[in-house]
Amino acid sequence: MPAILSRRQFLGSTTAAIATGSLLHDVVAAEKEPIIDIHQHTHYHGRTDEKMLNHQRAMGVTTTILLPAGRPVTRPSTREGKANGLAAKTGGNDTVMAMAKKYPKEFIFGVNEVPDLPGMKKELEKYLKAGAVIIAEQKFKVACDSKYVWAVAEVAQEFNVPVLMHFQHNSYNLNFERFHRTLEKFPKVNFIGHAQTWWGNIDKKHDQKVMYPQGKVTAGGLTDQYLKNYKNMYGDLSAGSGLNSLIRDEEHTKGFFERHQNKLLYGSDCADSIGRGNGCQGSRTIAAVRRIASSKKIERKLLFENSKKLFRL
Numbered sequence: 001m002p003a004i005l006s007r008r009q010f011l012g013s014t015t016a017a018i019a020t021g022s023l024l025h026d027v028v029a030a031e032k033e034p035i036i037d038i039h040q041h042t043h044y045h046g047r048t049d050e051k052m053l054n055h056q057r058a059m060g061v062t063t064t065i066l067l068p069a070g071r072p073v074t075r076p077s078t079r080e081g082k083a084n085g086l087a088a089k090t091g092g093n094d095t096v097m098a099m100a101k102k103y104p105k106e107f108i109f110g111v112n113e114v115p116d117l118p119g120m121k122k123e124l125e126k127y128l129k130a131g132a133v134i135i136a137e138q139k140f141k142v143a144c145d146s147k148y149v150w151a152v153a154e155v156a157q158e159f160n161v162p163v164l165m166h167f168q169h170n171s172y173n174l175n176f177e178r179f180h181r182t183l184e185k186f187p188k189v190n191f192i193g194h195a196q197t198w199w200g201n202i203d204k205k206h207d208q209k210v211m212y213p214q215g216k217v218t219a220g221g222l223t224d225q226y227l228k229n230y231k232n233m234y235g236d237l238s239a240g241s242g243l244n245s246l247i248r249d250e251e252h253t254k255g256f257f258e259r260h261q262n263k264l265l266y267g268s269d270c271a272d273s274i275g276r277g278n279g280c281q282g283s284r285t286i287a288a289v290r291r292i293a294s295s296k297k298i299e300r301k302l303l304f305e306n307s308k309k310l311f312r313l
Contacts, residue, residue, distance in 0.1 A: 025243065033300070034062040034285065036307035038237040039137070039164070039194070039267025041067055042091035042099055049099055054156040056106070058067065058275025059268065063313065064107050066096035067136045067164065070114040071123070077116045077140045077148070083172070086139050088271065093127050100131075106140040108311075110164075121155055128159045133311050136164030137194065141242045144173040145181040153186045162190040162310065164236060164253040167197040169208045172239035175220060176208075183230045190310065192265065198223055200247035203257060212244050217252040227260045235260065237289070237302065238267030242282055246288045253292050261298045265307045 029090030037056065042049060056064050058080065069092050072084035085091075096109040110137065111127035114119045124135060127257060135156050142148045144165065156163045167173045176197050183191060196211040201223040226233045237243065246253045257264065276283055286303065293299040307313070 009063070011271050015108045019141065025154050033060075033304070035266065035303045036311075036313070037061040037064045037268045037282070038134075038192070038265050038307050038311075039067060039236055039269040040064050041069075041086065041271075042095040042270070043085075044271040045089050045090060045276060047271060047273055050239055051111065052155055053103065053106075053281075054284075055270070055273055055275040056268075059270075061268070061282070062106070064243040065134060066097060066099055066107055066310070067134070068093045068096045068110060068112045069142070070112045071117065072116060073114055075114070075116070077114055077142050079171070083140055086166075090109070093123070093132075097127065097278050098130075099142050105166075108133050108313075110136045112136060112138070113152075115140055115142055115152050117162075120151065124155045125223045128155070128161065128191060132161070132283065134162050134164060134192075136192070138163060139166035139168075139172045140230045141172055143172065143178070143210050145175060145178045149182060150185065153189050156189045157186055160188075162192055162234070164192040164194055165198075166195040167213070168195050168224075169200075179226065180230070183226070183233055186190070187232055189283060190234060192234045192236050192240075193223065193226065194238060194267070194269075196241045202245055202252075211242065214244075214248055217249040219255065224256070225258070233263070234306075235264045236267045236269075237264060237285055238269035240284075242267070242269075243285045243288060246285065246292060250292050253288075254294050257289075257293050257298050257302065262306060264302050265310065267302045 069086045069090045074081040078084055093111050100107040100109040109132055111124050111132035113123045133151055165173050167176050180297055200206045201221040202212050202217055204218040204220040269284030272280040274280055289302050290299055
């Protein structure tokens with residue numbers, strides 16, 4: 001014979017059911033909202049295209065921009081070959097274009113090339129004419145205000161596409177403090193900052209030798225200044241460096257989101273094969289944005305609207 005619930009038990013169970021139903025509704029609603037991931041790679045540390053596809057779908061990403069590596073060569077700009085495959089065994093221009101053609105509703109592609117390599121311009125132009133929407137990810141050991149970066153920027157200006165820069169102290173796109181020269185020389189080119197030195201410099205007191213700083217942030221760092229002072233400077237939230245910068249001081253991050261709500265773009269740069277849980281940095285970054293953003297409006301800008309506008313999607 002079924003147990004008879006007291007009025008208190010009935011009301012308690014009903015309230016719990018409503019709360020659970022509401023929570024599930026919120027989760028489902030969030031998953032249906034479009035998300036643009038501006039930073040993902042084919043063959044990332046050997047990951048198959050199928051696993052990458054499933055990873056993006058599991059994260060709830062609706063549009064992914066695939067960023068290729070340049071041609072594998074041994075020269076100082078590639079750190080004698082260490083930077084080949086973006087130092088992560090990622091695929092080249094042909095692989096990202098092929099994936100985008102196979103799944104045109106979910107993927108678009110960029111183009112890349114070693115900036116000081118003869119024929120660089122011709123290689124970039126080939127894929128830009130075929131539909132590439134960004135030059136990225138530029139991850140090479142050259143000065144960020146060098147003639148090589150400027151040569152890439154000239155192509156970007158001609159085709160009206162952004163350039164995504166991997167800033168890493170003493171390794172890639174050197175002399176971050178001089179990047180203002182590039183921003184000023186190419187005011188019509190939109191640059192997107194990424195990686196350890198970009199995100200470390202949200203802090204005015206940042207030690208350039210520290211790649212993943214911890215603790216409270218003193219606002220007003222070089223990254224803060226670039227975003228504030230230059231209309232053509234944007235920030236990519238991707239990778240462990242991006243996630244670390246968001247969660248090390250969430251009170252600072254809330255204000256940072258508010259100050260630069262029109263300049264920040266969600267990217268994953270995640271090599272995980274599952275798309276969920278603690279092992280997936282990309283999904284953790286989405287969760288951090290949703291948790292920290294002070295309004296739904298700002299959250300949607302970071303996860304979708306800013307990229308939609310920048311890439312004219």
